[in-house]
Amino acid sequence: MAVTRFAPSPTGYLHIGGLRTALYSYLWARKTNGEFRLRIEDTDTQRNNEEAMKAIIEAFDWVGLNYDGEVEYQSKRLDIYKKYIQQLLDEGKAYYCYMSKEELDELREKQMAAKETPKYDGTWRPEDGKELPPIPSGIEPVVRIKAPKDGKITFIDGIKSIMNFDCSEVDDFIIARSNGMPTYNFVVAIDDALMGISDVIRGDDHLTNTPKQIVIYEALGFDIPKFYHVPMINNPQGKKLSKRDGAMDVMDYKREGFLAEALLNFLVRLGWSNKDQEIFSMDEMLELFNPENINKSASSYNQEKLLWLNAHYIKNVSNDRLAKELEFFDCNLEGHDKKEIILDLCKERAQTLVELKEAITNILNVPTDYDNKGVKKFIKEDTVKILKFYLNTLEEVKDTLRLSCDYEIVTKPFIEEFELKFPQLFQPIRIALTGGTQAPSVYDIMAILGFEEVKERINSAIDKNFNKDS
Numbered sequence: 001m002a003v004t005r006f007a008p009s010p011t012g013y014l015h016i017g018g019l020r021t022a023l024y025s026y027l028w029a030r031k032t033n034g035e036f037r038l039r040i041e042d043t044d045t046q047r048n049n050e051e052a053m054k055a056i057i058e059a060f061d062w063v064g065l066n067y068d069g070e071v072e073y074q075s076k077r078l079d080i081y082k083k084y085i086q087q088l089l090d091e092g093k094a095y096y097c098y099m100s101k102e103e104l105d106e107l108r109e110k111q112m113a114a115k116e117t118p119k120y121d122g123t124w125r126p127e128d129g130k131e132l133p134p135i136p137s138g139i140e141p142v143v144r145i146k147a148p149k150d151g152k153i154t155f156i157d158g159i160k161s162i163m164n165f166d167c168s169e170v171d172d173f174i175i176a177r178s179n180g181m182p183t184y185n186f187v188v189a190i191d192d193a194l195m196g197i198s199d200v201i202r203g204d205d206h207l208t209n210t211p212k213q214i215v216i217y218e219a220l221g222f223d224i225p226k227f228y229h230v231p232m233i234n235n236p237q238g239k240k241l242s243k244r245d246g247a248m249d250v251m252d253y254k255r256e257g258f259l260a261e262a263l264l265n266f267l268v269r270l271g272w273s274n275k276d277q278e279i280f281s282m283d284e285m286l287e288l289f290n291p292e293n294i295n296k297s298a299s300s301y302n303q304e305k306l307l308w309l310n311a312h313y314i315k316n317v318s319n320d321r322l323a324k325e326l327e328f329f330d331c332n333l334e335g336h337d338k339k340e341i342i343l344d345l346c347k348e349r350a351q352t353l354v355e356l357k358e359a360i361t362n363i364l365n366v367p368t369d370y371d372n373k374g375v376k377k378f379i380k381e382d383t384v385k386i387l388k389f390y391l392n393t394l395e396e397v398k399d400t401l402r403l404s405c406d407y408e409i410v411t412k413p414f415i416e417e418f419e420l421k422f423p424q425l426f427q428p429i430r431i432a433l434t435g436g437t438q439a440p441s442v443y444d445i446m447a448i449l450g451f452e453e454v455k456e457r458i459n460s461a462i463d464k465n466f467n468k469d470s
């Protein structure tokens with residue numbers, strides 16, 4: 001039973017990399033009948049904002065990752081952190097440090113000049129028999145943890161296997177600033193311990209924080225969780241993913257017409273696999289996911305794959321669901337008598353809901369304009385004559401015209417009789433009915449619109465001479 005958490009810092013929108021870590025944490029908790037918790041790391045009051053917090057929760061709602069219990073806000077837990085800082089001071093495991101900023105800068109410069117890694121030198125660290133400098137006036141001290149001086153900090157990462165950090169790499173880092181505010185690594189460790197987090201799944205940009213957090217766990221006698229540090233998502237060129245490579249804000253994916261299940265499927269595969277399977281329903285993810293199988297190397301963002309997955313889900317979710325999703329794009333098909341056939345037809349070609357909406361509105365909206373290039377190419381001298389004959393032919397059997405195949409049965413012999421090539425008839429009809437040449441099957445459009453509407457649109461295009469004269 002794994003207790004996992006997602007712990008975003010609300011300094012902006014929810015990033016897709018963040019959503020991937022959240023998904024992995026969610027899957028692992030649900031699969032093991034554990035708990036998935038949400039914690040907002042909002043102690044950096046200058047960078048956090050309310051909007052960003054709302055955006056994170058909104059994104060979670062959209063993709064349907066439900067969390068257990070209340071959301072924890074670090075900003076509301078300051079008293080808890082202060083209590084533990086005091087405990088560490090009382091137990092002699094932490095100490096006040098009065099080194100001024102100038103002294104610290106000087107120390108750092110000296111170390112850099114000697115090609116050493118800059119770190120605190122332990123001036124204020126109490127040791128048996130050591131005399132500490134006199135406390136200077138006018139300096140509010142910071143609190144530093146007494147980190148182990150020798151040996152190694154070792155842990156087994158579920159993805160990267162054994163990790164060793166030499167204690168010389170971890171200095172007596174600050175756990176409370178001079179204004180009393182606890183620091184990042186301190187609060188993360190306290191929260192993970194108090195929230196009973198058993199498995200910490202997070203980006204490997206946090207790997208170097210882990211030994212520091214282990215120092216805190218050990219000082220307070222807390223159980224150390226299992227860590228999984230997930231490699232980053234790179235762009236196709238192997239560089240850090242940036243906004244140019246794709247939408248970054250999870251809600252942008254919604255606005256661009258992606259279905260939540262397509263995005264989750266895309267993200268689960270971005271760094272984890274099960275043989276060569278590409279499509280995963282939520283149930284399959286829950287059945288098959290194990291963080292131990294997360295890839296050891298960085299993954300590569302692939303927009304084509306995302307579009308392919310989205311097209312797959314658009315084709316496979318119910319029409320009711322599509323109609324509901326389309327409302328977000330101001331496309332309302334509820335109660336439309338041709339809803340099913342319109343969706344059946346248009347979803348075959350759409351890669352996004354935005355494209356789906358365009359295809360639908362192209363058919364449902366009476367065209368006011370006709371694509372210039374298409375008109376030049378396909379509206380010839382004999383076009384009007386052909387269209388008029390064609391309408392007459394349809395009119396004669398109009399009571400039999402309901403489905404696409406009904407139109408096909410009449411149209412094929414017509415084309416043969418007049419020795420036409422398909423585009424000679426179909427492209428002018430497409431243009432007359434939808435304004436452009438890109439629409440789906442003419443038979444389907446006619447079936448959706450019905451004979452009377454087809455007649456009206458074709459006649460109207462003829463009357464306007466396809467706007468050729470304007």
Ligand code: GLU
Binds near residue numbers: 206
């Ligand atoms: N708040 C951190 C972030 O947004 C995550 C901390 C963690 O997962 O331990 O990157």
